[in-house]
Amino acid sequence: WWPIVTPITTITFCAALQYYNWVNYRQPFGATLTILALGTGKWIAVFTSWMWWSNYPPHFVMPATLLPSALVLDTAPSPPPNWTITAVIGAWMFAILFYPSNWPIFAYSHTPLVVDGALLS
16 A cells, blocks of 8 residues: 555645645745655654664665655646646656655565575565
């Protein structure tokens, strides 16, 4: 469920701040600010909840990488000719880029491993 639920839940915050920043200030970086704030909060939660409290390694509970998706969402037709087209194109690109942008984070877990003489891939 991770590649499906995360983009759907995070794009709501991004779209709200993107709309507010564009209508009031004409600044197209609302999604990037939102993702940086959510990422900062997530890292604080990872270190305080997992590492300090339960002594669990933080590299097993890394947050998803949403910054490339947020940058693309911010650069989707910036001066929007039509809000509907901007929303559809931006949301589609946000969701499509989410999964491939997380591949480098989890590349180490895709290496083959030998356990008790059996090759696990």
